[in-house]
Amino acid sequence: MATAVARLAEAGCDTPRLDAELLLADALGVDRAQxxxxxxxxxxxxxxxxxxxxxxxxxxxxxxxGSRGFRRIELQVDRRxxxxxxxxxxxxxxxxxxxxxxxxxxxxxxxxxxALALKDERPDLAVSxxxxxxxxxxxxxxxxxxxxxxxxxxxARGLPPGEYDLVxxxxxxxxxxxxxxxxxxxxxxxxxxxxxxxxxxxxxIRELIAAAPGRTAxxxxxxxxxxxxxxxxxxEARTLQDLSGRDRVTSGTVR
Ligand SMILES: C[S@@+](CC[C@H](N)C(=O)[O-])C[C@H]1O[C@@H](n2cnc3c(N)ncnc32)[C@H](O)[C@@H]1O
Numbered sequence: 001m002a003t004a005v006a007r008l009a010e011a012g013c014d015t016p017r018l019d020a021e022l023l024l025a026d027a028l029g030v031d032r033a034q035x036x037x038x039x040x041x042x043x044x045x046x047x048x049x050x051x052x053x054x055x056x057x058x059x060x061x062x063x064x065x066g067s068r069g070f071r072r073i074e075l076q077v078d079r080r081x082x083x084x085x086x087x088x089x090x091x092x093x094x095x096x097x098x099x100x101x102x103x104x105x106x107x108x109x110x111x112x113x114x115a116l117a118l119k120d121e122r123p124d125l126a127v128s129x130x131x132x133x134x135x136x137x138x139x140x141x142x143x144x145x146x147x148x149x150x151x152x153x154x155x156a157r158g159l160p161p162g163e164y165d166l167v168x169x170x171x172x173x174x175x176x177x178x179x180x181x182x183x184x185x186x187x188x189x190x191x192x193x194x195x196x197x198x199x200x201x202x203x204x205i206r207e208l209i210a211a212a213p214g215r216t217a218x219x220x221x222x223x224x225x226x227x228x229x230x231x232x233x234x235x236e237a238r239t240l241q242d243l244s245g246r247d248r249v250t251s252g253t254v255r
Contacts, residue, residue, distance in 0.1 A: 001040070004052050011056040012184075019061050023051040026065040058184035071117040075143050080135035082194040084113035087221070087242045088170050090249045092117045094219040094240055095168055100124050102165040107208060108132070109153060110194060112140030114168055119149045132157040133193065158211045167212065170221040171204040172197040202229060209233050212254045219251040 001020060008016035025032040027048040054064050062068040062083045067076050070084040071092060077083055091114050095104055101124050106115035109129035119127040129151055131137050140153040154160055159167060174195045179187065186195070197204040205220055212218065222230050227247035231237035234252030242248035 004044075004048075007052065007056055011058065013055065013058070019055055020052070022061050023055060023064060024048055027051055059189055060185045063189060068111075070113045071121065073117055073120050073147055075111045075113055075116070076139070076146065077111050078139070079189060080133070080191070081111040081139045082190055084111055087244075087248055088113060089117075090240055090242045091168050091170055091219060091221045092121070094249050094251055095125075095166055096122060098122070098125060098166060101126065103128075103163060104166050104168060105129065105159065105162065105164045107159055107167060107169040108171040108194075108204070109140045110136050110170075112143040112151065112153065114170060115140070115151045115153075116143055116147060116149050118168075119151050120147070127151045128162070129153045130156040130160050133191070135191075136194075158208055159216075165217065167208075167216055167218045168220075169205070169208060169218065171208060173201040173205065173222050173226060175199060175201040200226075200229070202226060205230060206233065209254055214254055216254040217251070218254060219249055221249050222247075224248065
């Protein structure tokens with residue numbers, strides 16, 4: 001294990017011990033917590049060297065293991081979709097207090113993270129989802145079926161026609177000029193079209209707001225420095241902070 005940790009540290013991974021443990025647990029088919037029961041001097045299991053090589057090439061752990069935890073659910077992920085981020089849990093929280101049986105639509109659902117976590121925590125809500133990427137639609141549908149969550153997912157750019165009490169969206173919001181400076185885990189492996197949205201990062205969000213019917217209630221994830229610009233696009237806007245206290249989700253109604 002020490003050699004594996006050193007190799008990942010040398011490759012520039014931020015959390016080499018955690019990553020090596022997650023990959024070892026995955027190769028063994030056990031939880032990370034069960035690793036302490038294992039003989040520290042045991043030979044590495046088959047498949048560990050291959051996983052380690054991929055991580056040393058800076059592939060994200062979630063793509064190597066094929067799964068990522070998000071709130072109470074485990075999502076299957078691969079390079080067709082963005083890996084769900086802890087910051088996005090704030091978007092789920094923005095919808096948790098909706099009235100009984102409210103209708104929620106998740107635009108740009110990716111792996112299905114927001115829509116599926118919401119349906120898992122509030123089964124009474126009528127949750128639907130969509131994405132402009134056919135690949136993402138396929139992954140979200142697979143996750144919905146595997147988790148047994150009744151969330152229809154359709155292929156659409158922007159908001160599909162329908163009656164919604166709240167539209168939630170974690171659309172791309174990275175600026176074009178930020179891309180080259182992003183970590184190799186993102187730049188080399190995650191879909192660019194899931195992340196980048198024009199010169200100021202607001203193209204996809206502006207397009208959604210411009211096309212949505214007046215008075216549609218929305219909750220939108222964004223970068224901390226985009227909060228004021230998004231509040232200016234909405235009526236009765238307010239911004240929620242993420243787990244690190246940064247402005248992360250702005251909700252309001254379309255003018
Ligand atoms: C930042 S990812 C977020 C994925 C997921 N919501 C999450 O939080 O993990 C953005 C997603 O929006 C989709 N997307 C990009 N532009 C879109 C548009 N105009 N309409 C619908 N979906 C879009 C991308 O395909 C991608 O899956």
